[in-house]
Amino acid sequence: MKSFALSLVFSGMALCATAQNSPLSAGFHFGGANYLGEIGGKYDPRASLLDADILTTSPALGVFLRYAANDKIRISGEVNFVHIRQEDSYAEDPARRARNLNFRNRMFEFGFRTDFSVLHIADRRGNRDFTRPGRLSFDVFVFTGVYGVLHNPQAQVTNDPNNEWEDRFYDLRPLRTEGQVEEYASLIAAIPLGFGIEFGMGDGWTFGFEASWRSTFTDYLDDLSSMYADPSMLTPLAEAISSQTSVDVISAINDPSSGTVGNHQYSEGGTYRGNPETNDSYGTLQFTFSKSIDTRSSFERALDHISKRK
Numbered sequence: 001m002k003s004f005a006l007s008l009v010f011s012g013m014a015l016c017a018t019a020q021n022s023p024l025s026a027g028f029h030f031g032g033a034n035y036l037g038e039i040g041g042k043y044d045p046r047a048s049l050l051d052a053d054i055l056t057t058s059p060a061l062g063v064f065l066r067y068a069a070n071d072k073i074r075i076s077g078e079v080n081f082v083h084i085r086q087e088d089s090y091a092e093d094p095a096r097r098a099r100n101l102n103f104r105n106r107m108f109e110f111g112f113r114t115d116f117s118v119l120h121i122a123d124r125r126g127n128r129d130f131t132r133p134g135r136l137s138f139d140v141f142v143f144t145g146v147y148g149v150l151h152n153p154q155a156q157v158t159n160d161p162n163n164e165w166e167d168r169f170y171d172l173r174p175l176r177t178e179g180q181v182e183e184y185a186s187l188i189a190a191i192p193l194g195f196g197i198e199f200g201m202g203d204g205w206t207f208g209f210e211a212s213w214r215s216t217f218t219d220y221l222d223d224l225s226s227m228y229a230d231p232s233m234l235t236p237l238a239e240a241i242s243s244q245t246s247v248d249v250i251s252a253i254n255d256p257s258s259g260t261v262g263n264h265q266y267s268e269g270g271t272y273r274g275n276p277e278t279n280d281s282y283g284t285l286q287f288t289f290s291k292s293i294d295t296r297s298s299f300e301r302a303l304d305h306i307s308k309r310k
Contacts, residue, residue: 024292030287041091082108089102095259111146159245172223189216193212207289216282
């Protein structure tokens with residue numbers, strides 16, 4: 001009887017300790033990123049996600065710390081690295097191939113997002129314990145949030161018949177390639193929207209897959225937005241990067257719709273280099289792995305161990 005009573009006491013204390021556990025988990029994700037903007041793409045950029053070019057998919061990875069309020073809502077803090085790139089030479093539109101611009105942008109995201117479960121299936125035979133679930137589960141969720149994004153677009157001089165420039169990527173923001181009075185911001189905001197699926201594998205481990213698209217508040221992820229600048233207002237390097245068309249580039253395309261050199265450089269009447277009516281965006285497809293964090297004290301873990309032995 002005494003042994004039975006002690007068992008009840010220890011079991012109750014263990015359950016209380018479990019109930020007080022913080023529902024935290026930590027993990028990482030990795031996969032690929034792509035973008036929609038002025039450079040590259042098909043005949044109608046930004047028309048849909050179908051305009052993204054799979055050949056220019058680049059790495060994306062990050063880490064996160066997640067708090068599960070319940071089975072329906074989770075909040076995550078994230079730090080991510082996202083690489084996007086594109087070239088007009090990959091475009092299907094001859095006019096964009098004739099423009100012959102390129103860019104890459106290695107970005108760092110930091111911020112928060114909230115996941116909302118739309119389907120949750122779990123083994124509920126055991127005690128509800130977010131930090132050590134020890135159960136199989138399946139989740140479908142959608143998410144949104146807000147990120148701060150540090151970005152730094154770069155480009156190469158690919159049309160260099162006189163070999164004036166080094167074969168490397170140059171930072172574009174300080175060059176003000178469109179004649180900006182001030183440099184555009186290096187820190188921007190982005191709103192992620194996405195969905196994912198996740199499998200609980202027991203012992204607190206989860207594996208999943210998620211797709212997300214980021215709407216941004218800038219049109220300069222690719223350094224293009226407005227019109228070609230007067231070359232007299234640019235440095236020689238900015239001039240070389242701003243307009244990279246030539247008779248040879250257009251001749252190699254061999255398509256009348258590519259236009260002439262004059263269609264892809266500065267003119268007094270103004271020639272559009274980009275589209276100022278819409279902002280740039282980008283997205284990721286990633287695999288995720290995470291592990292729940294046991295936040296109990298050593299005393300609480302000992303009580304749990306004793307209760308299981310009983």
